[in-house]
Amino acid sequence: ATQWRGVIREYWDRLDVSKNTPVITLGEGGTPLIPAPFLSEKTGLDVYVKFEGMNPTGSFKDRGMTMAISKAMEAGAKAVICASTGNTSASTAAYAAWAGITSAVLVPDGKIAMGKLSQAVAHNANIIQIEGNFDDCLEIARELADNYPIHLVNSVNNDRIEGQKTASFEVVDSLGRAPDYHFMPVGNAGNYTAYHRGYKEELARGRTDRMPRIFGFQAAGSAPIVSGQRVLKPETLASAIRIGNPASWDLALAAQSDTNGYFGAISDEGILAAHRMLSQTTGVFVEPSSAISVAGLMERSEAGVLERGATAVLTVTGHGLKDPSWALKTEDGSDIEPVRVPVDVERVAELLGMEKSS
Ligand code: F0G
Structure with a gap:
């Protein structure tokens, strides 16, 4: 088996690079596309999570x-x-x-x-x-x-968008075509723009027969694209996407119209509930901003606009270890601490609700 060589070497002929380009790489990309049976069952779709927290610095x-x-x-x-x-x-x-x-x-x-x-x-x-x-x-x-x-x-900087479009290539490599729906968080909307570009290139190359509908989600307190208005004091606990004036706003609107896409807003409570659901049902630990993809899937599913049996990919953009404090809070905001006991097997068994096997 050979090692993944990073996105520049893996997709050399699809990027603006030449022998004069020094390849600065930490082996990024090649992230897992994880089947999510719980989310699939809950929505009637075939759901996969693209876990971008697995990149070298923990984000896409x-x-x-x-x-x-x-x-x-x-x-x-x-x-x-x-x-x-x-x-x-x-x-x-x-x-x-x-x-x-x-x-x-x-x-x-x-x-x-x-x-x-x-x-x-x-x-x-x-x-x-x-x-x-x-x-x-x-x-x-x-x-x-x-x-x-x-x-x-x-x-x-367009080089950033170019590099990020490789995530779409990987999804197509894994599924054999583009999904029907793609869900992702939106801050500056650079990544929304990048996924669209990647899928568009795959379509032109004949590697997929469809362009996915791309669903982007902003936090309710920082949702300029949804409201159509710059937000002067953006607020949300999802600090990664606390952005009031997205740099790629126009590009994102163009991408939206090309993919019959959608922009929606999710409350902070909705983000935390999705964070908990993803951790508990799928085993994927993300930062709060990334959980908005899951919240967005649930919201659109409940709105009844998704076709049963369709394939959906959710990009979760950053690792949970980036911002782990949110996992240590209950729904009502109090702190969660592990139970402390003396060094005593029976006490531990009792806490786990177990009877001794005979
Ligand atoms: N998810 C995470 C974890 C992010 O860090 C960001 C952006 C986004 C989603 C949104 O991506 O901006 O392309 O729409 N973080 C930037 C940063 C702003 O400075 O790290 P976008």
């Missing part, structure tokens, strides 16, 4: 980052910058470390999950917390990249 960002950093190196960049709610900064920091270049990451005030911040610190990024939200961070990052010798690696 690595697919785009391998391309963005490789192309930055090809262009001779010595430093890269991004604005981030956390995952992009972790990925930027890791790939820049591998490449041996400087990275700078701009993060919003106090709203980034501990796991993600730890990653950026560990990989020695220059971390600057901006007294504002993600949208403010992105504005500053864009201006810096326009006026100073630093290369922008946010998804407004």
Whole structure:
């Protein structure tokens, strides 16, 4: 068996790379497409979960980052910058470390999950917390990249979208065609745009006979695409998608109309309920933002708009270990702690509700 070589080498002839491109890779992509029997039963569909938390830094960002950093190196960049709610900064920091270049990451005030911040610190990024939200961070990052010798690696950089489109290729590789429906979280809508591009290329290449309907979900307190209006003070516990002015808004609307797609909003309570359901029924641990794909599937299923027997893929974008605190809360918000007992077999058996076998 040979090892997966990362998305650039695996999809070399479908990306804008050449022998002049240094391949900066941590072996990203090749993530599992996991059958979800519970969700299938509950919805009457054939449901699969694309677990992007299995990428090297724990999120789908690595697919785009391998391309963005490789192309930055090809262009001779010595430093890269991004604005981030956390995952992009972790990925930027890791790939820049591998490449041996400087990275700078701009993060919003106090709203980034501990796991993600730890990653950026560990990989020695220059971390600057901006007294504002993600949208403010992105504005500053864009201006810096326009006026100073630093290369922008946010998804407004097309190399990022190019790398991320490989997720659609993998889904088609696994299923033998595109699914009927694809569900995913939406923040800047870069990934929505990327999946659409990937499927569109597969369709043109004749590797699938259909374009999936792509269903994107935003948190109710940060749902500008759903409302059609920029949100000045986006709020949600799903910090990864706490974005009020999506960078790829126009591209996403074009993708929506091309796929007969859909954008919906989910409450924070709905996100946490889906987080619990996915962990408990499917064995997949994700960060809250990623659980919105599951919440979205349930919402659309209950709305009665999905055809029975159709195939659905849910992208879950980031690993649960990025932001694990949510698993340790009950539905009413109190803390969950393990039961403590003395070193005593019978006491443990009693707690497990078991009688001694005879
Ligand atoms: N899920 C996770 C876990 C994310 O980190 C993000 C975006 C998204 C979904 C949404 O993807 O922006 O392409 O629509 N995180 C960015 C970041 C903003 O800085 O890490 P999108």
